[in-house]
Amino acid sequence: MRELDLEEFVDEIYEDSEKNPDSKYIFFLGAGCSVSSGIKLASELAKEWYEELKKQKSKFDKFNKKYKIKKKDYGEYYFEIFETLFPTPLAQQKEIQRITECITPCLGYYILTELMQKAQFNTVITTNFDNLIQDALIYSGNKRALVITHQDLAKFIERNNTPLITKIHGDAHMHPFNNSSDTKEIPEDLKIAIQGLFINAKVIFIGYKGNDESIANLLDGCKRIDQVYWFGSSQPITSKLKNWWETLSSKAYIKEREFDKIMSLIKDKFDLDKPDFKKRFEELESSYSKAEETETETLENIKVKSFIDYFILGNTYFEKYEYKKAINSYKKSI
Template identity: 35%
Template structure:
């Protein structure tokens, strides 16, 4: 250590964590930025720079000699790298990269893609993602090429980051951020990552401008960065002292010992501190604890289930649209039907959903029943398959005793299934006429899944049939809100109920009819439902013209071909369409995203 260089302060990990929380809680005008190097990716099984250097040296050695010891062969003369020292080989990363791939730069890119392929973000990245998503500390600056930060945000949050993976994108960097920022100063893996000596040692002017602005508002926390490139280190050294608020907190692995002289000088220059940590994941665990974040396994599992269910629903929706297009014999439609048939035939029947797809694919009721029974023989504890078979036996075969047995079996398998509880409520009300039990089931379904628009809408219909208009209106508005302005049948049903309720209470129904008109003009996927009981109970309470128009509206909701018939009703022709994202007078604005 040179005598004219003052050593920086050394803080304990706990001391720094306490400082982090003080800034986090008491200084809302200041944020932290995370500077990540290759060491932060080691727990994600991505080799650090030194490990890659070792690999490339071994490959070069094998080509040139292969007989002598690597340490003896790897000299400045043999490698044609000035001042090369095998003991400090990691510091010569760019020169070794250039030497290894000078014949074919594309091979170098492919090599990096291979070592980074299929790597999952380690635990520390989950904490980092949570911080970027839930706090004002939204900046990551990295010399890494990998996508671990962006992947972690996708896996653990619903936040979409701005990823600047090339110097040409640096102009989009802002200091006031609504979403996380990932600044890749050596470029993204797929955008010709910078590995050569000139690129690694020189920071683009656009990055200098962007980083200067960022560091004027963000205190950097360095993790896993060895400072072996000239670009970022030169830039930080060139910044005048006291231009970075709070200084620089340089975290280093305790087992590796103090950072080199250049790093210590830089930290001292900016009045920062060195912080020993056990590792990236271990440090982020401690930060997770200070911020009182929960572990995310359940959230990840729930998101994965939601994604799988969404995917399944999309496939089933396509199946239904194809099934409903029985009169369309165009070559295009027949080709799509054949594609669906072939895709289903390739399924290996290794899951309940494979059997569900196979059952839905056949139009023959006897064959579909056989497929369901074969599927349940293989997966007797499948809640989903049991519940879907119950609906089939209820709606198609009209075997109500078997349907009830299956509904009850499904709820025995999973008493907390909101879908099966809601479907059983419909069955109990419509078939068994046990209205007390039906109401109990409807309420339980909404308790299990308060955000289920279909269950809220079905319960609204039930209450409307019971002539309990106040609660029916509350539930119908709830269904509309939960549908969030999407063009779906549940929205059309909710609008129908609200229009009926308004008419039954001698109020204006234009707000409901205007939204229903927009939905019918827009179109939506139709699902099985019956308004017969509702219309029968409403007929005696409505004026004859109103009843005929609402009966026609109910038919149009279930069948697109009936929409054109509505123009025979003068009052309907006068209805002005209302956009679905226009909120009702007593409701909050609808989020139409």
């Protein structure tokens, strides 16, 4: 095993991508990447849910008697706490949606989406439920990605010039896999498709601790990964990936876990552009204005207008401060 510092890693992948246009990289992202976007880590969520469980005294007493959780053990009982507080699939999905709502991409995600415009780096696999990568692509105006959010879409997993995001544990809005039974095994079709992506690829793990049994089973079946880069405060030797990690023939460990910092150095080395948010906003505003003008023109040209047509025209004129036209249209809509 090699130990690299962050700068060595960035130099290595840059030189390789420049010299070998057929090199394939995959980013494997875990929950740690979304922390600076406002999503709490599993241990923090478990603690929050544990405190909330206290409000249901009988259930809490029964739970505490069974598991006898100590303060430092919240994360180890993530699934048990989650499933006790949210006992039904619908309740679990709503909680995941709550966690992932009203958040915006951090710096690292914007840089990643710029890098994903390069075919060598356009593939991401993640255990996260959030839509931060998709949001960053949309906000920055970059090429959209094919997003695989369910096992039934596994047949569409293929590496080409279109950015690809595969969400192993599903999506916040479509059956998220966030309980002990769901995360034990990845559906076979999805597993085979992902393992196919890993063949001769260089896989970069960031923000992932390696505590999913399903991911361990997935990686155990990957026999032809070209190179693994593992970012974190430690190697995954105490996680469920221990056996897989120890049998890897080509691996590098980088002692760094800050996603934004990692991606910032990549941005500088690859000379990636900063998203032009002003231009993107102007494009969206222009598109909206043109659509509004087209609709107004269409309504104005209707010879026999309905009261709804006049009402819509009245609203449109009012928003444009053309008050006389607005009043006239409102009168005709009555």
